Amino acid sequence: QYFTLLVCFLHIEHSDFPTGRNMLRDWVAIESDSSNVQKRPELHRMMETVAQKLRLMGGTVQLVDIGEQELPDGQTLELPKVVTAQFGNVSSKHTVCIYGHVDVQPAKLEDGWATDPYNLTEINGNLYGRGASDNKAPVLAWIHAVEAYQALSMDLPVNVKFVIEGMEETGSNGLDAMIMAQRDTFFSEVDYIIISDCGWLSRRPALTYGTRGNCYFFAEVQDLHSGVYGGTVIEPMTDLIGILDTLISPSGKILIPGIREAVAPLSDEEWKMYQDIQFDMDNYKNKIGVNQLMYSNKVDLLAHMWRYPTVSIHGIEGAFSDPGSKTVIPAKVTAKFSIRQVPDMDPAMVKKQVTDYLHSVFAKRRSPNKLKVTMVIGAKPWLADTHHPLYEAGKAAIKRVFNTDPDLIREGGTIPIARTFQDVTGKSIIMMPIGGFDDGLHSQNEKMSRYNYIEGTKLFIAYLNEVSQIKRTSV
Amino acid sequence: QYFTLLVCFLHIEHSDFPTGRNMLRDWVAIESDSSNVQKRPELHRMMETVAQKLRLMGGTVQLVDIGEQELPDGQTLELPKVVTAQFGNVSSKHTVCIYGHVDVQPAKLEDGWATDPYNLTEINGNLYGRGASDNKAPVLAWIHAVEAYQALSMDLPVNVKFVIEGMEETGSNGLDAMIMAQRDTFFSEVDYIIISDCGWLSRRPALTYGTRGNCYFFAEVQDLHSGVYGGTVIEPMTDLIGILDTLISPSGKILIPGIREAVAPLSDEEWKMYQDIQFDMDNYKNKIGVNQLMYSNKVDLLAHMWRYPTVSIHGIEGAFSDPGSKTVIPAKVTAKFSIRQVPDMDPAMVKKQVTDYLHSVFAKRRSPNKLKVTMVIGAKPWLADTHHPLYEAGKAAIKRVFNTDPDLIREGGTIPIARTFQDVTGKSIIMMPIGGFDDGLHSQNEKMSRYNYIEGTKLFIAYLNEVSQIKRTSV
Numbered sequence: 034q035y036f037t038l039l040v041c042f043l044h045i046e047h048s049d050f051p052t053g054r055n056m057l058r059d060w061v062a063i064e065s066d067s068s069n070v071q072k073r074p075e076l077h078r079m080m081e082t083v084a085q086k087l088r089l090m091g092g093t094v095q096l097v098d099i100g101e102q103e104l105p106d107g108q109t110l111e112l113p114k115v116v117t118a119q120f121g122n123v124s125s126k127h128t129v130c131i132y133g134h135v136d137v138q139p140a141k142l143e144d145g146w147a148t149d150p151y152n153l154t155e156i157n158g159n160l161y162g163r164g165a166s167d168n169k170a171p172v173l174a175w176i177h178a179v180e181a182y183q184a185l186s187m188d189l190p191v192n193v194k195f196v197i198e199g200m201e202e203t204g205s206n207g208l209d210a211m212i213m214a215q216r217d218t219f220f221s222e223v224d225y226i227i228i229s230d231c232g233w234l235s236r237r238p239a240l241t242y243g244t245r246g247n248c249y250f251f252a253e254v255q256d257l258h259s260g261v262y263g264g265t266v267i268e269p270m271t272d273l274i275g276i277l278d279t280l281i282s283p284s285g286k287i288l289i290p291g292i293r294e295a296v297a298p299l300s301d302e303e304w305k306m307y308q309d310i311q312f313d314m315d316n317y318k319n320k321i322g323v324n325q326l327m328y329s330n331k332v333d334l335l336a337h338m339w340r341y342p343t344v345s346i347h348g349i350e351g352a353f354s355d356p357g358s359k360t361v362i363p364a365k366v367t368a369k370f371s372i373r374q375v376p377d378m379d380p381a382m383v384k385k386q387v388t389d390y391l392h393s394v395f396a397k398r399r400s401p402n403k404l405k406v407t408m409v410i411g412a413k414p415w416l417a418d419t420h421h422p423l424y425e426a427g428k429a430a431i432k433r434v435f436n437t438d439p440d441l442i443r444e445g446g447t448i449p450i451a452r453t454f455q456d457v458t459g460k461s462i463i464m465m466p467i468g469g470f471d472d473g474l475h476s477q478n479e480k481m482s483r484y485n486y487i488e489g490t491k492l493f494i495a496y497l498n499e500v501s502q503i504k505r506t507s508v
Numbered sequence: 509q510y511f512t513l514l515v516c517f518l519h520i521e522h523s524d525f526p527t528g529r530n531m532l533r534d535w536v537a538i539e540s541d542s543s544n545v546q547k548r549p550e551l552h553r554m555m556e557t558v559a560q561k562l563r564l565m566g567g568t569v570q571l572v573d574i575g576e577q578e579l580p581d582g583q584t585l586e587l588p589k590v591v592t593a594q595f596g597n598v599s600s601k602h603t604v605c606i607y608g609h610v611d612v613q614p615a616k617l618e619d620g621w622a623t624d625p626y627n628l629t630e631i632n633g634n635l636y637g638r639g640a641s642d643n644k645a646p647v648l649a650w651i652h653a654v655e656a657y658q659a660l661s662m663d664l665p666v667n668v669k670f671v672i673e674g675m676e677e678t679g680s681n682g683l684d685a686m687i688m689a690q691r692d693t694f695f696s697e698v699d700y701i702i703i704s705d706c707g708w709l710s711r712r713p714a715l716t717y718g719t720r721g722n723c724y725f726f727a728e729v730q731d732l733h734s735g736v737y738g739g740t741v742i743e744p745m746t747d748l749i750g751i752l753d754t755l756i757s758p759s760g761k762i763l764i765p766g767i768r769e770a771v772a773p774l775s776d777e778e779w780k781m782y783q784d785i786q787f788d789m790d791n792y793k794n795k796i797g798v799n800q801l802m803y804s805n806k807v808d809l810l811a812h813m814w815r816y817p818t819v820s821i822h823g824i825e826g827a828f829s830d831p832g833s834k835t836v837i838p839a840k841v842t843a844k845f846s847i848r849q850v851p852d853m854d855p856a857m858v859k860k861q862v863t864d865y866l867h868s869v870f871a872k873r874r875s876p877n878k879l880k881v882t883m884v885i886g887a888k889p890w891l892a893d894t895h896h897p898l899y900e901a902g903k904a905a906i907k908r909v910f911n912t913d914p915d916l917i918r919e920g921g922t923i924p925i926a927r928t929f930q931d932v933t934g935k936s937i938i939m940m941p942i943g944g945f946d947d948g949l950h951s952q953n954e955k956m957s958r959y960n961y962i963e964g965t966k967l968f969i970a971y972l973n974e975v976s977q978i979k980r981t982s983v
Contacts, residue, residue, distance in 0.1 A: 068832050138834065203832070249833045256798060265813050265920075266798050270821040271756050278753035281746050283873035323731060323741050325876030338740050345837050346745040350830065353823030353844055357543045357678065358724045358884050359613065360846055360921075361950050362820050369828055371835055398758035401800030409833050445740075446835075475836055 050487055053177055054160065056086075057486070058153040060135065060169045061162035067113070067136035067203045070104065076113045076199050079135050083172075083197050084116045090180060092118035092195070097215075099207035102200075112207045113199030117219055120179055121192040127500055128192040130223040130460075132450060133172035133230060134201035137164035138475045145477040159480040166472035170481040171229040171489065172197060174467055178493035190501035194223060201230070204410055205450055212457050220458045225423050225500065228451055229493075232468035233485075234442045237311060238435050238492065240427045241464035242417040243339065243443035244451055246374030248383045249410035252276065252391060253367040256402045269366050270352060272400045277368055279394045280344050285327045287344050287372075291386045296341055297376045303340070307332040310440055339443035342378060346370045371410070373445065380411030412449035415462075423463045426499035433499075434492045446474075467492060525962055528652055529635065531561075532961070533628040535610065535644045536637035542588070542611035542678045545579060551588045551674050554610050558647075558672050559591045565655060567593035567670070572690075574682035577675075587682045588674030592694055595654055596667040602975055603667040605698040605935075607925060608647035608705060609676035612639035613950045620952040634955040641947035645956040646704040646964065647672060649942055653968035665976035669698060676705070679885050680925055687932050695933045700898050700975065703926055704968075707943035708960075709917045712786060713910050713967065715902045716939035717892040718814065718918035719926055721849030723858045724885035727751065727866060728842040731877045744841050745827060747875045752843055754869045755819050760802045762819050762847075766861045771816060772851045778815070782807040785915055814918035817853060821845045846885070848922065855886030887924035890937075898938045901974035908974075909967045921949075942967060 065079035066072045080096065088094045096114040103109055113136070140150035140163035148154040150163040160170070175195070182189050196219075200206045212220065233239040254269040254276075279288055287293055312331050318324070328334040337343070351366040353359045372383060388406045395404045417424070419441050431439045444464070454462050467489025473479045540554035541547045555571065563569045571589040578584055588611070615625035615638035623629040625638040635645070650670070657664050671694075675681045687695065708714040729744040729751075754763055762768055787806050793799070803809040812818070826841040828834045847858060863881045870879045892899070894916050906914045919939070929937050942964025948954045 068834065138836075139830075247835070249835070251833075265801050265803070265809055267758075267760055267802060268820055270823070271760070272758075274749055274752045274821060275758055277749045283742075283747075283750055283875065285742055285746070323876060326740050327742060328740070334740055345743055345835070346749060346827075347834060347836055348745070348828030348838065349824055350828075352821075352829065354825055354827065354829035355614070356825060358726075358844060358846075359543065359822060359950070360722070360724070360820070361613075361822055363823065364951075369833060371833075400758065401798060475834070476839075 050483070053173060053486065053490070054153070054155070054483075056173055057160060057162075057165065057170050057481070060173065061153040061164055062151055064151050065136045065164070065199060066139050067200050068139055070110055073110060073113075076136060077111075080113045080116055080197075080199050083135055086176065087116065087118040087195060090120070090176070090183065092120050094118045097211055099211045102206050115199070115208065115211055116195065116197040118195040119192070120194075121189045123192060126191050127224045127503060128194060128222050129225045129227055129497070129500055130194040130196060130220065131175045132196050132226060132228045132454070133175065134168045134198045135164070135172060136199040136202050137167070137169075138202050140477070140479075147478055150477075150479070155483070158483045160483060160486065161478055161480045163479055165479055165481040166232065166468040167474040167479065168201070168230045170486050171467050174486060174490040175229065175493055177490045178497060181490070181494050182497075190498050192222075193497065194219070201450070205453075208450065209453050209457070212453060216457055220460070223458065223460055226454050226458070226460050226462045228448065228462065228464045229466055230448055230450075231444050231446075231464050231466040232472055232474065233466055233470045234310070234440045235312060235316075235470055237437055237440050238431045239440040239442045239466055240419070240424055240431070241442055241444050241466055242419045242424065244415045244448045244464070245339065245342070245443075245445055246378070246380065246412040246414040246449065246452065247371050247410055247447035248374060248380050248387070248408055248412070249369070249371040250387055251367050251369060251407045251409055253365065253405045254402050255365040255405070267400050267402060268362050269402050270363060272395065272398060272402050272404070273349065273366050273368055275398060276391050276394050276404070277346055277370070279390075280346070280370065287342060289344075289386055289390045292342055292372065292378070292383065295378045295382065299336060299340070304332060306441065307335050310335065310442070312440075338445040340375050342375055343373045343445075344370060373447065374412065374414050376414055376416060378414070380408070380413060384408040384411060412447050413452050415448070415451040415455060417462060417464075421461055422503045423461050423500070426503055427463055427465055427496060430492055430496040430499045433495045434488060465492070465496065525958070528648060528961065528965070529628070529630070529958075531648055532635060532637075532640065532645055532956070535648065536628040536639055537626055539626050540611045540639065540674060541614050542675050543614055545585055548585055548588075551611060552586070555588045555591055555672075555674050558610055561651065562591065562593040562670060565595070565651070565658065567595050569593045572686055574686045577681050590674070590683065590686055591670065591672040593670040594667070595669075596664045598667060601666050602699045602978060603669060603697050604700045604702055604972070604975055605669040605671060605695065606650045607671050607701060607703045607929070608650065609643045609673045610639070610647060611674040611677050612642070612644075613677050615952070615954075622953055625952075625954070630958070633958045635958060635961065636953055636955045638954055640954055640956040641707065641943040642949040642954065643676070643705045645961050646942055649961060649965040650704065650968050652965045653972060656965070656969050657972075665973050667697075668972070669694070676925070679887075680928075683925065684928050684932070687928060691932055695935070698933065698935055701929045701933070701935050701937045703923065703937065703939045704941055705923055705925075706919050706921075706939050706941040707947055707949065708941055708945050709785070709915045710787065710945055712912060712915050713906045714915040714917045714941055715894070715899055715906070716917055716919050716941055717894045717899065719890045719923045719939070720814065720817075720918075720920055721853070721855065721887040721889040721924065721927065722846050722885055722922035723849060723855050723862070723883055723887070724844070724846040725862055726842050726844060726882045726884055728840065728880045729877050730840040730880070742875050742877060743837050744877050745838060747870065747873060747877050747879070748824065748841050748843055750873060751866050751869050751879070752821055752845070754865075755821070755845065762817060764819075764861055764865045767817055767847065767853070767858065770853045770857065774811060774815070779807055781916065782810050785810065785917070787915075813920040815850050817850055818848045818920075819845060848920065849887065849889050851889055851891060853889070855883070855888060859883040859886060887922050888927045890923070890926040890930060892937060892939075896936055897978045898936050898975070901978055902938055902940055902971060905967055905971040905974045908970045909963060940967070940971065
């Protein structure tokens with residue numbers, strides 16, 4: 034068995050990589066930006082491309098209609114269909130369901146990309162392109178893993194299902210309802226759900242056992258004055274800057290009452306786990322290119338990345354944002370900020386805390402302008418047990434491919450789907466990343482390294498084998 | 509004489525308006541946005557269109573090469589030529605020089621325009637379009653004034669020169685040098701300079717005797733981290749919001765040390781002048797659409813519009829500014845803000861005050877990020893004597909056309925060219941607006957009313973006649 038897998042690995046490394054890279058190039062070339070309604074035809078084409086690939090591999094494939102989305106202007110737009118597929122249906126085997134997404138964040142060359150974001154470009158072993166790491170290459174790596182077994186005419190050790198969506202980057206519109214609707218059909222035979230929509234912490238492979246949630250807010254300050262009257266009215270930008278400045282202290286402390294109090298205290302066991310993670314602070318600083326981090330020791334730093342909330346101010350809509358020196362005084366400005374959610378925060382409570390706080394701060398300014406605060410996303414955090422058989426299988430697969438123990442990590446970002454799968458299906462979930470720590474998800478110059486793409490595919494091949502050996506306890 | 513002018517007025521009103529409107533439509537249709545380098549060919553076409561019009565009227569026209577501009581990326585771009593023209597060269601007559609510009613601010617339908625900004629649209633007597641009031645219709649009104657004399661085969665009562673530029677909205681790049689170069693040639697025979705690049709205060713016609721200057725700043729906060737590390741670094745946006753919030757108090761007070769101290773005190777005479785202006789606070793509030801102004805009495809309000817500095821925050825480049833909910837954490841953000849300048853402020857001193865202040869505020873934050881403050885525009889204020897014969901002639905022309913005394917006003921905005929003309933040529937300058945108080949310069953839905961366009965043309969006709977009667981004192 035191990036020999037066969039080894040052959041399979043070599044096969045990938047020496048002959049399949051160009052094929053894999055070309056497939057990734059084709060996928061990256063499709064501008065499947067789910068936030069841009071003008072790109073919706075591309076997104077539909079992307080889903081069809083995924084479905085066609087899985088069909089050609091012999092899977093049982095469905096393009097599931099998940100309805101329409103309502104736009105802010107009241108118009109409706111067809112959502113990209115969700116692709117489901119099944120390979121193998123042997124009742125004696127476990128069934129894993131692999132979740133991934135093939136939509137991407139917006140990307141424009143002028144954002145600071147060194148290469149065309151939709152033309153996959155290999156430089157020094159890195160494959161640059163929007164969506165390369167988030168999440169197209171990981172989805173393809175799973176496909177390659179199934180193909181590897183097929184290429185060697187080996188039976189898959191487990192039944193493999195896929196759920197591939199196209200709205201992840203804008204909040205997985207329509208997916209929750211689809212999961213709910215298929216809970217007792219497509220998902221009923223599923224034993225385990227695998228998500229690879231995340232990344233490593235260092236050059237060591239990782240297993241991810243938690244993600245932060247996210248509450249995303251719009252704070253809009255509006256006035257109706259015309260732009261030429263500087264000096265006679267309180268400008269909305271002044272008010273907006275003023276209230277935004279009350280969210281966070283200069284040292285990064287969240288100032289909204291009640292937020293920090295809701296966070297579960299750090300247990301001794303957790304502290305020990307964090308201590309055990311191989312993580313070099315200086316190395317990390319160098320790698321992400323900053324001189325100074327907010328915390329000077331490893332546990333504090335990791336804890337603040339993963340298990341404490343953070344507030345980020347993303348930008349302001351309606352103000353002057355182009356290059357140059359326009360003197361416009363905008364009449365309506367909307368700040369976008371988000372608060373990462375951790376146990377035991379509750380988005381409904383956070384919504385109230387933020388809204389009440391900003392209105393009280395704004396009231397103190399005695400401004401003639403109007404403030405409107407809305408929470409547009411309220412996603413809960415997710416946590417798994419790192420001693421679950423699914424994680425033990427993951428550790429074994431990593432040991433086999435990389436000859437090391439994994440970093441057991443959490444994700445500072447938000448992958449709401451993990452929480453949804455847990456809440457709706459009740460199945461066990463593992464997050465198994467293959468993306469590099471420096472892949473630049475959501476940023477300019479996103480990439481997936483050739484190394485991670487190839488070794489990641491091997492890991493998935495090995496993991497399917499390890500999962501097949503999990504003992505059934507409750508069957 | 510008066511009878512002839514009356515005939516001329518009627519002629520304009522009943523037959524020339526459609527012609528004038530069509531000309532304005534043609535001019536507005538040219539996207540002469542001087543801040544957008546991609547529109548530079550349009551800008552060149554605009555200058556050629558102006559030159560051709562003046563040539564067809566029999567003027568002596570030059571397209572003056574003013575060189576190139578250097579772009580931030582180091583590339584160079586040809587500046588739009590300055591159009592000069594001369595009508596009449598009779599040494600016994602006064603010579604006026606009319607300054608105007610035909611470049612415009614940026615405008616996009618999605619900024620909130622009710623109509624296509626580059627398709628002049630008449631609604632209820634208003635002509636909507638980018639540049640309609642700032643400054644294309646006023647330039648055309650001066651052209652129509654000359655045409656009116658020509659149509660009636662009347663000699664112009666004064667020699668008329670034109671200086672029309674195409675870079676006003678981005679700081680009149682190249683114009684200062686051109687004025688300097690032609691000080692002893694084109695400008696040597698000029699007696700008076702007339703600028704109509706401004707607007708009225710109310711429905712009453714106005715003469716403008718002062719403008720504020722402007723110091724425009726970029727404050728850039730930069731970090732090199734990637735976007736996925738929320739919680740481990742101090743985000744540049746947090747720092748930027750923090751320092752911007754130290755510029756202005758909630759009630760609108762400027763907090764930068766030294767700025768307010770430099771302002772010339774309000775004299776008793778000035779206070780009396782402000783008292784005499786017919787200005788209804790409630791009316792003004794209704795017209796600009798706000799519930800509450802920063803000052804509750806007329807003198808305070810007008811003084812703060814015209815003769816006190818203000819700080820406006822225009823926006824942030826580099827942050828997320830589109831609709832929707834992207835979670836990007838920008839690594840480099842640049843705030844744009846400006847401080848209107850009044851006597852006795854000095855832009856060089858303001859630059860130092862602002863830079864020192866922001867760096868000291870930033871230092872207190874103990875942030876690992878980098879701050880860079882630059883002043884990209886430093887324009888001085890301008891003030892004229894309202895008892896000068898040029899202003900007395902203006903009052904007489906307004907009396908003749910509108911049968912009222914003018915509001916004697918200042919301009920809260922910045923028209924640096926007035927100051928330049930004064931400093932370089934030493935000639936007397938008048939600002940004679942015909943734009944309405946609610947024309948929305950630099951904003952969406954900019955317009956010029958049919959009434960102001962027609963009556964403004966009449967005013968210019970009458971004004972040329974009044975200026976011709978100014979007694980030569982020093983010749």
